[in-house]
Amino acid sequence: MTVYGTATPTPTKRRGLKALTATAAALVAVGAVATFQLVRDIPDATLTTTIATTIKVPGKAPSLPWPETGSAELMVEGLGRLGGSGGEKAEPIGSVAKVMTAYVILKDHPLTGDAEGPSLTVKAADVADYEGRKATGQSLVHVVEGEKLTQRDALEALMLPSANNIAHQLAIWDAGSEKAFVEKMNAAADALGMDDTEYTDPSGFFPTTISTAADQVELARAAIKMPVFAEIVELREATIPVVGTIYNYNDMLGVEGVFGIKTGSTDEAGGNLVFASRLKVGGRTLTVVGAVFNQPGANTPEQLAEVNVHVRKLLAAVRKTVKEYELLAAEPAGRVETAWGGSTTVSPAAPLKVVGWPGLPVPVAVTTVPPGPSIAAGSVVGQVEADSVRVELRADGSVEDPSLWWKLTRI
Template sequence: MLTVTPAGQRVVPAPPARWRRVVAVIVVALVVLVGGAGVFVGVRLARPLPVPQVQVTLPDTYTIPGTPPQLPWPGMGQATVEVEGIGSLGSSGAVRPVPIASVAKIMTAYVVLTDHPLGTDEDGPTMTVSAQEAAAYPAQVAANLSLVKVSAGEVLTERQALQALLLPSADNVAQILARWDAGSAAAFLARMNAAAAGIGMADTRYTDPSGLDKATVSTAADQVKLAERAMKVPALAQLVAMSQATIPVAGLVKNYNTLLGSDGIVGIKTGSTMAAGGCLVFAARVAVGGRTFTILGAVLGQAGPPNKILPMVLAASQKLVQAAAAAVGSYVAVRAGQQRGRRGRGRGAGRRRYQHLRCHHERVAAAGTGRPGQALMPAADDSRRSV
């Protein structure tokens, strides 16, 4: 067969039909092969990857060198100190429920803020001082209670009421807050005790919202449990760190906790009655190894003359804070470049390929000195875990 072309062009013979069939078969075969490969690759990619297995090559625990901390415990009452993320640094005195005076107001504020959350930049809802609450003020003054002046019809924001409660430790405002929050003191006390039970404060019982009643009792250990919860409420942590505030009728009020701002102390609440002695639940921030830790503690039952018990408990607490801060040190647990584990992935036929995981930065552990075998939880994955 010949292919006819216009004049002047070369005649090209047409390929035999047999070769055309061969070429067609080859093209079809290539298409099939390529399509088949696509199916094969698609099946391979659709299969789930084998689960990587991680093996930790670092020790589970480290022994931190040093000697156990010797804290200057008060010679009376009871006390306890802990560092968040590290644990207890010890305690002193008999662990038994004792009167706690105005330290009870930590729970009062905690319950109010649980029921009526307050942002750090918010004033919150308002409450109005009743005629009955204002009329009780002269008798409360005669009884030498801790108070702020109020008047009938006075409007307080939630923030102002909590400032009056926590800074000058106003017993009368504790009652006003209880009525505003729960409708009655009895209903509010039920909420306080329910909150205590929920936190695990087994040795605590609240019988009034101010702590004036000596039947309101707790332990130093229980109050530290509460302190840990309370300091995680931003508005509460902000309020207890204030040295002063202004209330509508009372005017400028100051915080009885004169340790604020020294030794990293940021709270929390003082208390003092003749039945309870001097009491303080405290919180302090300390920087170690590039991280900030919170020291929490409570000192209860510092007995002495009425005008001395508050200064006594403040002095005893400050010594504990200073010693606790000195007892927290840094320790290089994992150095940069050190292998911290290996990650394996199956490759078929029982073979496994391992990838070594190394630490890119030094991991510095903060710990109480002399605490052998403290767990530092090294990680052997791509996450960052605190040591």
């Protein structure tokens, strides 16, 4: 029996329709994936450098004219220790001890600006102390009972003509006794890390007051940060009651930039000078702090003259040695690499120059800027800094954009 009506699709036609639908879906999927691949963010390039965190100034370490006897030490503020000689054993330092006396007084009784500070009245005991010291040939300033010295007057008498009797008077005024004041001196030395120093009196007259050049340089560095101390030790002369004009024993003032700090000499200590000097390098003014100790001589003038010879030689050598050096050349010091394999070197935009001396280790800091996905020649990718000097890091070349194939096939 024949049935008339709509024909029923054959299985072959159904399979063809399904295949067509599947193909269309696949094409849509491929198109979506391709579109996604093309619009995806491209990863930033990566930057690596070969710049060390510490670089030594190139060249042979300096050989300075250190004294053959005694000891010496040199420090350049903000840069580091330039070197030293001798000094393995603590020795008497004479009146250099008064640097600590002044330091303790100013720590306990700070002065600012032109302030004179409180008055110290000379008592009968102070006059007796002065008279008792005269027979031993000590450095003194004349005092009379009832005389009033301001704190600044007393510090000027202490540091310029190196008055031992004023060191004693200041100690009593501050701590009530020399013993108590000496304890303060040694406590201050401990706080500054002066491990090879021992004070037994505030003037340095006793040979049992001992130290090293290195320790006294540490103290001097701390003391000259006190503006009033720095002002006083640079004075060539001053005027105080009774005595009138007093003069600074430091003949090195103004020589090779010296602006202080203190002489010291005894038979046991020999000649000593702890000093500070201004050093101009380019547009900077540096401070050199040093000491030359325990120099020979038959008397104080001979001892201090010998010290001064060595200080002049050392500071002249420092001026020739401490200057501007190239720490890092303007040549490739790293590389930028893109995610698709492109790369270019990076270099400082100019040589990185610092103030120092050959062999000085200089800390170096590198900071980077995210370079983005592609790189153009000359683009800034970071900076390198040393001794407050900064130089940009720049790409040496450009990197081509990624290919269409890379964009479509990247994972």
